[in-house]
Each structure stands twice: as structure tokens, then as C-alpha cells.
Amino acid sequence: MTAATQPLSPAPSVEAALRREPMRLKVPVASLLATLLTLVMAATAHGETIFRISTSADVLQVTNPVLPARPTLLVLGLAAVGLTVVAFSRARARRPVPTWVGPAVGAVFVLAFLTWAGAGRTSVMPLVTILSSTLALSVPLVFGGLAGVVGERSGTINIAIEGQLLAGAFLGAVVGSVTTHPWLGMVAAPLAGVMVALLLGLFGLRYRVNQIVVGVVLNVLVLGVTSFLFSTVLSDDSDRLNSATRLPVLAVPLLSEIPLIGPVLFRQTILIYLMYLAVAVLSFMLFRSRWGLRMRACGEHPKAADTVGINVMRTRLNNLVLGGALAGLGGAFFTVGSGLAFTKDMSAGNGYIALAAMILGAWRPLGTPYAALLFGFATSIGQTLAVIGSPIPANLILMIPYLVTVLAVAGFVGRVQAPAAEGVPYP
Template identity: 50%
Template sequence: MTATSQHHAVAPHEGALATKIVVSWKAPVSFAILTALLALLFWLTDHQGVAIFRVSAPRDAIQIADIEVNGPLMTWTCVILMALLTAASAALVRAKRSVPLWLVVLFTVIGLIAFLTWAAAGARTPVIPLPGLLAGALSLSVPLIFGALCGVISERVGVINIAIEGQLLAGAFTSAVVASVIGQQWLGPIVGLFAAAVSGVLVAFVLAAFAIKYFVDQVIVGVVLNVLVIGLTSFFFSQVLAPNAELLNSPPRLPRIPIPILSEIPIIGPMFFRQTLIIYAMYVIVALVYVGLFHTRWGLRLRSVGEHPQAADTVGINVARTRFWNVSLAGAIAGFGGAFFTLGAVGAFNKEMTAGAGFIALAAVIFGQWDPIKATLAALLFGFASNLQNTLSVIGSPVPSEFMLMLPYVVTILAVAGFVGKVRGPAAAGKPYIKA
């Protein structure tokens, strides 16, 4: 069969390879519950003060005056808007149409504005520094985004990757050691990034070998790999890194590189364009994965293997090889993202420093409907929820610290259980393919 005939044989399946969305009442019901809960919160704890949103950081070339709003007026206005969006989503579902992503994003943004206004109006210092809040949220989202991209590629090709946590942790450990040994300001971290990607590939090799070649249950292999990597890194940290911290656990951190002009834009500049090399690479990788999955021959073959491997095999695609190499590519992305912990954030390796980021990344994959852009947005939401506790504690908000600590996980549960609605992932994900 020629390459042309192969292309035509596979191409008719392309429409079927897209994730199938089933119209569901979950989104309107979730909107209604969240709107009611916020309304009840605002009614029971009426904060009569003002909230101030600081738009510009002191070092910004363009200075914009702070935005001061009346607390009760803004919160109840947001509640009314949320109620209207809830009604709109219900009307769409009644018309047998799915709730679009932009409506979910708009509802989420309005809800966050309402919550921030309420929290600031009752705080000792009612100032919400938006540049710091958003820049911090992006930093906390970086490992989640890399992990989510890893999960999207793996599951799209038919392999459930529970080992994202282990791949992130392996990347963090390896990058710290390699960058510390080399030691130079730029050379050490750059080589450490590549070493982190290699370590992620090695973990992925083990997952691929057992899941694809020996047909071991993919979830079990992933869980075992997570435990193995946690155990190995903890052992080497205690026995090798801790006694030789100066030599093996003092990696140079990547400096921030502000992009001229763009970095001076209020809010957007500090968040997106005053970042490290890892974050700039993340922008490129997100775009490449999206374009590759949906606009290239590689992506079509990958999705065909994850959706209908028997049909892909019939037209000459090597299913096992396609799965193996794409799971390895996903591992490289996760390992690269794990390096952010040591080279971009903390500056040293610590035991279990990923703290469950791999599992939240898996939730972002489901929330994002196995789409790179949507999964990235979901990861940003989870990162924002994690950073919100830091900001509210600084301004002296009356929100209990215990609630803020559990907020990222509450958002994760609500996102997966509520906002997604009914969604069918790749049909062959988690199912070993045995050639007839």
C-alpha cells in the first residue's frame, strides 16, 4: 500500500478521532451550585469595605492607577452576572448544545473577581496585587502544564500515564545534580534541563516496556513507578545529596529574562514576559504539541493509534512502536518540566518536592478534555488556586487558612466532576493492543 493510499485510508477517521462531547446538565448545575454558595457566603459575611486592585507593579514603565471598588456592590453584581451565565448555559443544554469553553472561562473569571473582592473588602490591607498574584500563579502552574502535556500525549496514543509524578520528580532530582556538578551560571542549568528530559524518558521507557510489550496493567505500572522514583530520590537525597549539598545540591538558578517592551505591559508583562528560559520554552512546547496533534501527519497517526489501533494497524501503522516512542516523548516533556522545581523555583532538591503535582496534572488532562490548550488552561486555574492562599494571607484576609490550603484540591474535584460534563477520552486508552 502506498503512502498516498495509507493517507486516504486513515484520513476518513480523523473526524472520529476528536474527543466526543456529550451534552450534559453537569455544567449548568455546577454553575448554579457555585453561584448559590457564593451568594450565601456574601450574605452571611457582609464585608462593607472597599477592595483595591493594583494593576501596575512599581517597576512597570507604564503605570495605571489602582482600581478601587465598593465591596458589596461588586460582589453582588458578579453574582447576578454568574446567575445570567448559568441561565445561558442551561438554555444551551436544553437546545441540545454543549456549553462552550469561553462561557466556562468567563464564569470562572467573574467568580474569582467576586471572591477576591469579598476577601479584600474584609482584609486588614484591602489591596490585591494583580501582577504578583498572576505571576505567582503562572510559576506554580509550570510543572502542572508540562505534566498535563505529558498526559495528553500519552493518553492520546493509548497509554494511561499515572507515572507523571515520578517523571517530574526524576527530572527535578537529575537537573539539580547535573547543574550542581557543572556549576556555571548558564551551562549548568541548560545541561541540567537536557539531563532532566533524559531522566523523564528513562522512567517512560520502563512504563512503555511493561505496558506495551508485556501488557501489564498500565495503572499498576504507573503507581509502582511513582513509588520507585520517590523511594530512590529520597534515598539518594538522604545518603548522597544532603552530606554533599555544596557539590551536588546547589544548582545555579536560571535568571529571569525580561523581553523588551512586552515585559512593561501592565499585568501581562510581569506574568508572561519576565520569566525564565523554562517558561519561555513552555510557551513553545504548548504550541508545538497543539499544532502537532491536530495539524500534522504525526498527530493523526498518534490519535488513530489511541482511538482505533486495529484500524491503524490495518493501514500499516506500527502500533507498538508509535505508542512506545510517543510515551517516551511525553516522558521527556514531563522530565523537562520537573527541572523547574530545582532550576527555576526552589534552587535545590528536596524529598518529594513535587507534592502531588503529577496527579493534579492528570486532573488537568481530564478537565481539558485531552486537548493541549484546554489542559494548559486547567493547569493555570489550579496554579491560581494554589497561589491565592499566599496572597490572601499577606493582605490579612479573614478566610480561614485551612480552607485556603484545601482550595486547590477542591477546585480540582469541582473541575473534574462538574465543569467538564460528560466526555469520552481516547477509546483505546489503557487497553493493550495484541496484534491478531
């Protein structure tokens, strides 16, 4: 038999190749745990849960639904079982689990948890309040995460987000109080973030000091300076220098009157709307503009960027300043955005959680808000449970947002890769 007529050896089948691939069990295992917890809650629940899904300002008033806790949890448990079966069957076949499975399991578990927590109680589970609080609490995390994206995409590690948030809160409170105009306080807050960013650029970029060390030092510096000024200057004349001023709520006509959605998305302060705009603009500019291409080139391969005429140092510094302004604007939420006077350590670690949100969002402007909303929701749930009374111990409730942060960063998301040249000095 000639070589031309000799039959070819059979190629390995696709099925055999897939069987050699390791199973990806993160989503299936997480779904299984959520399902088991839902079934446990169904077994221990009793009474009814009352939800509030509209406010007095809504044109269309919706009667508060009253759900029997145990039957509702059983239905949600069956839905979780179905989703878990789908996840394990896809993983067993070595095929990717559909992207909608994870969010669906999360939604089912959250609804089950709220139903269980409010079961048998006279108090109402305020869904509108929870969701509105989630969005508000995510504002500094989103702005801080966007600051990290802008800086690290251009090659600079910005650990100083915590300090930028705190400086923005301080200057926003002082300017808003002195001028009695919270709008001016909101405008001044980014300037404080820019000043911290310039210090990071001076030492981290100009003098090539380790950027992580500089960022941590700046956080401690801002905390010390603001605490000192609060204890000395602001406390001596708090009525003039540190009074509570608040940005007005701006309701979007018609949209703000929609039950549940309207109060949450379209009955907010200007900071919320600026957050929407910042996410949209950066998502487009980062991947659809020359500016974004140059930024990403400086963060991935600065030598190649320099070869084609891009000033790497200037690009990194400009983006670091932009990130500082974004973080400072996020810091304004703690004071003029919330109607509170400045207090010591108001940021309370939100800058570090913003870094976690940036990482979970894969260094993308559109991915960062999802992670920030997760952390904001965890904080909102903890606050709500503390108010309505819950079978969960109070100390554990306070730990909820930080537990969610640790679990999320520990591996409940896919692997993400940082920009190749972040933190690497150039030239």
C-alpha cells in the same frame, strides 16, 4: 382520494422534539451556586479593597484601584444573576448554553472572591503576583498533562507522570548544582523523565504488565530512590551537589513592560516560553500532521494501524519517551526553574493533578493548559490569602487546589471520551 393526493401526516415539530430532550443543568446549577455565594459575600463584606495591577518595572504606572467592597460585590452579583438567567433559559429551551457563559461566571466569581477576601484590610491584593504565580505553578501541570496526552493518544496509560516530574526535579538540581549552570540542569531533567518512561515501556509494552500498576510502582520507586539519595548523598555535600541554582528571567522587550499582562506573560524564564512552544507545536502536529494521525490511529484502532503498515509498538514507545522528556522538563520547574534545592517529594502530587488536567482538557494539547491554569490559580489564591491574612481558616486555604480538582473532575465539565485502545496491549 388517491395515494398521490392524500395529505401527508404532519411531521413532529422541532419544538416538540426538543422538549423530549433532558435539560442540561451543569452550567446553570454551577452558575446559580456562584451567584448565591457572590450575594452572600456582598452581604458580609465591609470596607474597601485595594488591587495592585502594575509593578515598579512597568513603563506605564497605574494607580492602585480602590474599590468599595459591598457596592462592587453587588454589581458583580447582578452580573452573575444575568448570566445565570441566560444559562437557565437556554437549558429550559433544551438548547446548548453558550460556551462563554461558564468562563464569564467563573471570572465574575473570582473577582468577587478576591474583592471580598481583601475587603477592610490594609494589605494590597496583588493581582500581578497572583497571575504570575498561577502561570508558574501551572508549568509542571502543563508539561505533565502534555506527557499524558502524547502517551494516551498513542494507546499507553502514563500514570508515572508523578515519578517523571520528581526524577526531572532531582537530576536537574544535581546537574545544575555540580556544573553551576542551571541551563545544563534544565537540559538534563528530560533525560530523567525518559529513563522512567523507558521502564514503563519495558514492563507495560514489552512484557504486557498492567500499565496502571506499573505506573504506580514507578512513582513509588522514584520517590524511594530520590529520598534515599537525598538523605545520604546530597545531604553529605549539599553545597556541591544540591545548591540552589535558578534560570534567569528573560524579558521580552516592550511586551514585558505592559501593565498586568507584560509581567505575567513576557517576563518569565525559558521554561515558560518552552511551555508556550510545546502547546502550540503539539496542537498543530497532533491533528495536522502524518505523525499525529499515526499516533491517534495507534490509540484508537491499533489493528487497523498495523494493517496499513504502522509499527504500533514503535510508535507507542517513541511517544512514551517523548512524554517522559516533556514531564522531566516540567520537573525542572521545581528546582532550577524556581531557584530551589531538591527536597523529598518535591512534586507533591502534581503528576496526578496533571492527569486530571489532561482529562479535563479532553486529551487535547490546547485544552490541557486551561485546566492546568485552573489548578495553578487555585494554588496561587491559597498562597496569597495565607500571606495577606484572610477570614478563611488556614487549613481550608491549603485544601483549595485539591477541592477545585475534585469538583472539576466530579462533573463540572462535559463528558470526555478517552482513546478507545488506551492501555490495551498490542499485539
